[in-house]
Amino acid sequence: MRWMNVLVIFATFFAYLAPFVNPARFWVFxxxxxxxxxxxxxxILFVIYWSVLKKKYLLFSLGCILLGCGHVTSFVGFNSxxxxxxxxxxxxxxxxxxxxxxxxxxxxxxxxxxxxxNEFVQFxxxxxxIQILCTQETNKYNIDFIKKNFNFPYLYNVKxxxxxxxxKYPILNSGIINFSxxxxxxxxxxxxxxxxxxxxxxxxxxxxxxxxxxxxxANDGDLSKKETFSDIKSMMGxxxxxxxxxxxxxxxxxxxxxxxxxxxxxxxDFNDTPQSYTYHLLTQKLKDSFKEKGRGFGTTYAGSIPxxxxxYILLDKKINIHSHEILKGNFSDHYPVICKISI
Numbered sequence: 001m002r003w004m005n006v007l008v009i010f011a012t013f014f015a016y017l018a019p020f021v022n023p024a025r026f027w028v029f030x031x032x033x034x035x036x037x038x039x040x041x042x043x044i045l046f047v048i049y050w051s052v053l054k055k056k057y058l059l060f061s062l063g064c065i066l067l068g069c070g071h072v073t074s075f076v077g078f079n080s081x082x083x084x085x086x087x088x089x090x091x092x093x094x095x096x097x098x099x100x101x102x103x104x105x106x107x108x109x110x111x112x113x114x115x116x117x118n119e120f121v122q123f124x125x126x127x128x129x130i131q132i133l134c135t136q137e138t139n140k141y142n143i144d145f146i147k148k149n150f151n152f153p154y155l156y157n158v159k160x161x162x163x164x165x166x167x168k169y170p171i172l173n174s175g176i177i178n179f180s181x182x183x184x185x186x187x188x189x190x191x192x193x194x195x196x197x198x199x200x201x202x203x204x205x206x207x208x209x210x211x212x213x214x215x216x217x218a219n220d221g222d223l224s225k226k227e228t229f230s231d232i233k234s235m236m237g238x239x240x241x242x243x244x245x246x247x248x249x250x251x252x253x254x255x256x257x258x259x260x261x262x263x264x265x266x267x268x269d270f271n272d273t274p275q276s277y278t279y280h281l282l283t284q285k286l287k288d289s290f291k292e293k294g295r296g297f298g299t300t301y302a303g304s305i306p307x308x309x310x311x312y313i314l315l316d317k318k319i320n321i322h323s324h325e326i327l328k329g330n331f332s333d334h335y336p337v338i339c340k341i342s343i
Contacts, residue, residue: 002057005046009064012039016068019280023243030243033275037075037307074274075309077294082322088342094267094313095336096136102331121149123329124336133166134202134267156189163202165189177256179249182206186253190262196343199260203253203268206245208238246271250278263316269334271310286314289339293324300326303333313339
């Protein structure tokens, strides 16, 4: 058991290094960064286990956790919300809507579809009107539906299924960052907000595309069979390839931001956790709304792999963050992230 504890600690230290190592150079650290929440939980269980046995070995995992305590707040929030005047608040949302397939798939009658659509509108509106909404995996039908039901007079998108920026503020300038070797992209728009120009990015980075294989291994995997090992090898190969692609995509966005004359807001589905090089690259000069104001577990992925936080709102340090919420619903394989700010 002691050697198993030591192996977990080494794996955890690799996860601590993951944000600082470009996967193009050494991708293995990125994998340990992905499983960091599970490594953290395992270390906690070891602390409890050794405590029950009254063994000093508990200090190993306890020390490992304390050394990386700054990483814990990327996944679990301990913050409070600010009380501010309503007229000063701007509400921003980021949501991978997955083509809003849940509004039609499995529903046979018009009444069922209308009811589901109304549920979605009420779910996202809640009691607060969203002034800026960035979506990913958005098609033409989705754009028309959201524009109509949420009354956005301005929007920017370029192609089918690209990210979209919906806004109640005028768009002064806009553009797209096309990623090579990928159908994913990033769109941006300069908005006029209270006499201040703000640049908003809506991003969808490359996914790992391993959900189906992960489901197969989890449900039918048998380590005594070669097929299971072949599936695991396939997953790792995809992860290596796409982690490198995301790092390159993040670098393109970082280079674009470096030339921006305005304060910046980034919204998007990064398909990477906070223990990643991608996240580290884009947060060096920006604030993470979850780390600033998030509460509880930060899970934003509703798919088969649990405990993943891969959807973000990152903001310029000049922008005040008052709250951060993750709305839990069954309308997509992601949860929307909602943030209240003032400028």
